[in-house]
């Protein structure tokens with residue numbers, strides 16, 4: 001976020017808080033995670049595997065975007081130490097645009113849990129009985145079996161975290177703090193002295209999308225040696 005001297009014009013315009021790629025990535029989750037659950041419940045394993053690889057690409061993109069994206073997407077912009085979180089919880093710390101110190105940690109936990117879940121899926125399955133993840137041949141049958149059980153159980157941890165996430169958004173909405181509209185449109189009402197995230201870094205976006213898609217494709221082919 002860029003600090004600017006308060007001016008009448010800046011006071012009237014909405015400020016851009018979330019870039020379009022962060023929003024597309026975010027809204028893919030409520031679409032794809034229920035789809036992953038449905039395909040598993042209905043034994044549509046080929047589709048489950050394909051959507052899982054798309055999710056892997058999106059999550060890797062989001063991690064790269066945490067280093068290459070605009071300020072509100074960057075981990076360095078929103079991951080704060082315990083003191084900042086406690087000060088925020090006590091109401092002693094106002095934050096500008098982007099995640100609050102608490103929201104920053106919930107973002108890390110949600111992304112980490114989804115990445116762990118998708119990663120376990122890559123190794124899951126039984127090669128003698130149905131569909132497997134693309135990296136299943138890299139581990140033994142016994143280990144794959146353990147990972148498969150963890151993958152099934154951990155889904156409920158991810159679901160619980162999503163439930164908490166939705167409860168937090170609702171809690172803020174009830175208090176009159178609308179976090180939802182900015183995650184849809186990218187913009188929020190003006191704040192004194194805050195100019196928003198500025199121009200979209202499309203070159204770095206292309207790099208992050210390319211690297212994430214390349215990694216997901218490589219994994220889809222079973223992570224063959226690169227030489």
Ligand code: HEM
Pocket residue numbers: 022026029030031033034062073098099100103104107110111162165166169179180181183
């Ligand atoms: C599968 C379901 C969902 C997952 C896994 C998920 C995950 C996330 C993550 C990781 C972030 C951080 C954004 C980032 O920096 O990349 C986030 C932010 C946000 N999500 Fe979700 N989300 C889900 C569903 C929803 C739904 C259904 C809503 C709306 C009702 C919602 C509203 C928001 C809002 C408003 C923010 C911004 C919070 C802030 O201002 O700090 N999310 N979500």
